[in-house]
Amino acid sequence: MVRPKQFNNEKALNEAMQMFWTKGYDGTSLPDLLQCMNVSRSSLYNSYQDKQTLFHQTLTYYQQTIGASKREALTGAHSAKDGIRQYFYRLIKIALSEELPGGCFFTNVATSLETADENTRQRVYESLKSLEELFYNVLLRGLQMGEIDPNKDIRKKASLLLGLSQGINVLSRVYKEKELFENMINTALEEI
């Protein structure tokens, strides 16, 4: 990977991520990127090759920062249900944050995969698949610890939670009601 030399890599990447998150890959123009990253055209091409490579790096940046912070909440709790609750509470907080574009970068990218490149499609697929596995593993641990009813099909519960996570990411673009989403996850947890 060519390392950016002429500007603050992380700040510029963060700005580019927020631009793609807000306007989508197709809707983001080169002038949009140059302006928000505060770089020259040659500097951008020297550092990131092209728009698509930069986009892939913003996906990685999201996963290593915001994405990671959500998943840590899921795996770092003492009980399965508490981990799931903490994950969703953090997701809701991020989705409604006024410091960020709203919702989730990956969810937005998922809804525009029709025009995306194969690498992006694969990245989104793997991200969703690994989140589903994470839910499953947390539920499995809860089942082994006697917290989860052994009659529940935890494979199906894991995909239901995955569906709910994506649903909240969409709805948060329209409804700005934290309690509504917290109620949603607590209602879902009552049945797990």
Added chain:
Amino acid sequence: MVRPKQFNNEKALNEAMQMFWTKGYDGTSLPDLLQCMNVSRSSLYNSYQDKQTLFHQTLTYYQQTIGASKREALTGAHSAKDGIRQYFYRLIKIALSEELPGGCFFTNVATSLETADENTRQRVYESLKSLEELFYNVLLRGLQMGEIDPNKDIRKKASLLLGLSQGINVLSRVYKEKELFENMINTALEEI
């Protein structure tokens, strides 16, 4: 409303809807529209004023066709649970259809509201709100008919179903597995 005179209104609207659905409002260019609608620039402006007005008309077109067909499945069934199942089965079929861009036009628009005009924001909000009310009313009827456990909080169940509908619309862009989604809704229905 200015009526289109120089070309087949419905066919052209349908093409424009699929273009916006695929590439998003920001990602759709005027040449994209002219090509898919097979019209001249002057014809498009005569008939639809501008890109934004055309976009609003495609939202209406979606609601009156695909959106209406989903909601009819919900309200046309004999029981509440069957109506909900039929709604989701139709949603899944449409979301995975190879004849359409995939997922749901309104869900995609919801994820790009950051850059949308006020009319579009309002339309998406009202569409989601009315779907939630529809779920609530179907559940209420089920409760009155003795089908739904009176201890269940049907207001919360309605918003959970709304969340799930949006989640499936997102996931269907990545997972092409009908059974996975049908299992999701049947798992959710077990708890209603």
